[in-house]
Amino acid sequence: MSFLINNVNELVKKVIIMIINGLLTFYLSLHLTNLNFSYIMFGLVLAISFLVGEILMPLLIGGSIIIENLSVFQSLLSGNVSISTTLIEKILIIIVFLLIVPIIHLAVRKNSRGLISASSLILQYFNPTYSFIFYFSGISFNENYIDGILSFLPFIYLLFNYNIHNLIVPLIFLLIASIIYSYNKHFYSIIGVFPLAISAYYLSTTFGISTIYYGIILSAVINVIDKVINTTKNIKENKEAFFALKNKITEEIKNITTALYSIKSDIGKERSDIIKLLDTTQTSLSSLQNKLNECNNLKCLNEINDELNNSKRILTIEINNVLFDLIREYNDFTLELKKIGVNLTELEYPKEEIKIEEIVNFYRQLKQTIESNLILATNIINNMIENLSKDLGIMQDKITIINMNFISSKLNGIDVSLIDKKLNSCTSKALEVVSVFGNEEDYELKKSLADLSLQQFTVSKLNNATKILEKINNIFLVDLSALNNSLKALSSIYNLPEIDNLTNLINIEIQTLQTPDMPYCEKISRLYNSISEIKEAIELANNKDTLTQLSELVETLLPQILETGEVNLDEVGINDKYVNFIIALLNKKGFNAKVEGNKILLKINSKE
Numbered sequence: 309m310s311f312l313i314n315n316v317n318e319l320v321k322k323v324i325i326m327i328i329n330g331l332l333t334f335y336l337s338l339h340l341t342n343l344n345f346s347y348i349m350f351g352l353v354l355a356i357s358f359l360v361g362e363i364l365m366p367l368l369i370g371g372s373i374i375i376e377n378l379s380v381f382q383s384l385l386s387g388n389v390s391i392s393t394t395l396i397e398k399i400l401i402i403i404v405f406l407l408i409v410p411i412i413h414l415a416v417r418k419n420s421r422g423l424i425s426a427s428s429l430i431l432q433y434f435n436p437t438y439s440f441i442f443y444f445s446g447i448s449f450n451e452n453y454i455d456g457i458l459s460f461l462p463f464i465y466l467l468f469n470y471n472i473h474n475l476i477v478p479l480i481f482l483l484i485a486s487i488i489y490s491y492n493k494h495f496y497s498i499i500g501v502f503p504l505a506i507s508a509y510y511l512s513t514t515f516g517i518s519t520i521y522y523g524i525i526l527s528a529v530i531n532v533i534d535k536v537i538n539t540t541k542n543i544k545e546n547k548e549a550f551f552a553l554k555n556k557i558t559e560e561i562k563n564i565t566t567a568l569y570s571i572k573s574d575i576g577k578e579r580s581d582i583i584k585l586l587d588t589t590q591t592s593l594s595s596l597q598n599k600l601n602e603c604n605n606l607k608c609l610n611e612i613n614d615e616l617n618n619s620k621r622i623l624t625i626e627i628n629n630v631l632f633d634l635i636r637e638y639n640d641f642t643l644e645l646k647k648i649g650v651n652l653t654e655l656e657y658p659k660e661e662i663k664i665e666e667i668v669n670f671y672r673q674l675k676q677t678i679e680s681n682l683i684l685a686t687n688i689i690n691n692m693i694e695n696l697s698k699d700l701g702i703m704q705d706k707i708t709i710i711n712m713n714f715i716s717s718k719l720n721g722i723d724v725s726l727i728d729k730k731l732n733s734c735t736s737k738a739l740e741v742v743s744v745f746g747n748e749e750d751y752e753l754k755k756s757l758a759d760l761s762l763q764q765f766t767v768s769k770l771n772n773a774t775k776i777l778e779k780i781n782n783i784f785l786v787d788l789s790a791l792n793n794s795l796k797a798l799s800s801i802y803n804l805p806e807i808d809n810l811t812n813l814i815n816i817e818i819q820t821l822q823t824p825d826m827p828y829c830e831k832i833s834r835l836y837n838s839i840s841e842i843k844e845a846i847e848l849a850n851n852k853d854t855l856t857q858l859s860e861l862v863e864t865l866l867p868q869i870l871e872t873g874e875v876n877l878d879e880v881g882i883n884d885k886y887v888n889f890i891i892a893l894l895n896k897k898g899f900n901a902k903v904e905g906n907k908i909l910l911k912i913n914s915k916e
Contacts, residue, residue: 316537325361328427330354332368335434365423372430405465413458421446421459440520448527453490460486478510501528553609570668641712649766652681692767695774701827728765734829735760737836777828785821794849802892810845862893875908
């Protein structure tokens with residue numbers, strides 16, 4: 309059925325060509341052979357014409373022209389020059405209009421209507437009755453007007469074969485009919501049957517053949533059948549289009565409604581500003597569904613479809629705006645974090661508009677990415693808050709609510725410039741304290757501390773400061789412990805208040821460094837405040853061996869001192885900076901020693 313509907317004109321042409329080819333073959337065969345053979349050829353050509361009819365038809369037309377004018381062609385072949393010029397012109401006109409013009413029409417326009425008209429006219433030679441039945445078939449199809457005019461051209465040959473005065477009027481009406489038949493709108497082309505009837509009247513008068521009126525009926529049927537089938541096809545297609553569009557709209561409403569619930573569930577609970585839009589769209593969809601249930605024509609469906617597309621478009625734009633706002637809000641948040649050195653990945657804006665069906669999945673993925681990055685940022689900032697407490701004693705509550713607004717509010721409550729100022733002051737003091745101790749790691753520590761002071765405040769700077777200060781705290785603890793041991797050893801030899809005081813100070817500093825809750829910078833500050841005493845203690849510790857040897861020297865010189873009552877420092881080679889230590893040793897032994905110039909005088913107690 310689809311083949312008939314889609315190719316009705318071509319099918320009608322094939323049928324007509326089959327019949328005309330069969331008739332021409334029959335009469336040509338009858339002219340050349342017997343009746344029985346003619347019937348066989350008729351059936352054979354009728355059958356194969358369905359496939360190759362357009363190829364056979366020019367051959368049959370040419371053969372018919374030759375048979376009809378056989379005597380003329382035989383005379384020409386025999387060299388007879390007595391044939392009249394008029395007869396030759398007549399044959400040439402027949403060949404031009406009945407063979408050449410239709411073949412050109414077929415070759416250029418891929419249309420066989422010219423051949424149908426020509427073969428119908430040729431058939432008039434053999435059987436006018438059948439010829440007039442198909443006489444108007446070629447011009448009757450409802451196709452392009454150019455093909456209509458080209459299919460009319462073979463009729464011009466009649467002007468050269470019959471009384472021109474009797475044929476001009478019918479041929480004019482025939483041309484008008486071919487043009488009107490080509491009018492491709494509604495059923496107006498059937499009006500062409502009226503000028504065709506006038507033409508048929510004149511032709512029947514000229515040729516005296518009444519069967520030409522059957523040709524009018526066939527012509528009208530050929531012109532109308534395509535319209536009837538196309539109309540049936542259009543009705544069917546419109547019906548199918550109606551239900552297809554209705555089903556599409558129904559499915560679209562269903563899909564949008566489902567998407568609305570998902571959007572309200574996923575996005576609406578966090579973006580309350582779109583709830584009103586979602587409710588309005590839902591109301592609009594319900595109204596459209598009611599209209600759809602009452603709709604019974606394509607125009608109504610198209611209007612509903614336009615409204616649905618408009619609602620969907622508005623919803624898509626607004627939701628996309630929400631997504632864009634969320635991305636922009638997040639990217640602004642990342643820029644804020646970059647100020648303190650927290651580098652979160654920025655989100656790219658979608659290159660294309662997100663379809664309504666894809667919005668929820670896109671939002672979920674977007675939300676998951678943002679939440680993952682917010683957790684990362686929260687951990688970094690909480691670590692920063694912890695380090696602020698460790699380093700500077702600045703107490704801040706850690707972030708417990710993970711969202712951009714809360715994190716931004718927390719950052720706004722932290723005075724970064726003040727923190728940086730305090731941290732730089734701390735590292736500067738630490739640098740000076742480190743310089744007092746002569747450790748192998750001094751260079752790296754000094755370099756790290758100096759670099760920190762040159763950096764702008766970032767989370768990384770604070771983290772590095774915490775690591776360095778912790779390392780310094782451990783190094784100082786080891787150094788002070790060693791220093792304390794050296795002072796104790798000296799204190800056991802020399803009974804000097806200065807050494808005891810320094811020992812007590814070092815013990816206090818050790819306890820300070822061991823205090824777990826005290827900020828590193830507070831510990832550094834206390835060491836810094838005692839830096840002169842620490843230098844003095846370090847100097848004593850550095851001279852520990854010398855002072856020990858000094859004690860041994862005094863023991864050696866003691867007999868001489870007891871004999872002379874004095875010690876000349878220049879003579880024994882003792883630096884005057886150690887005078888106090890010698891006096892302390894002598895006093896410890898029960899002698900009363902004092903300094904006069906470069907000598908130490910010894911006064912022996914009376915009991916000795």
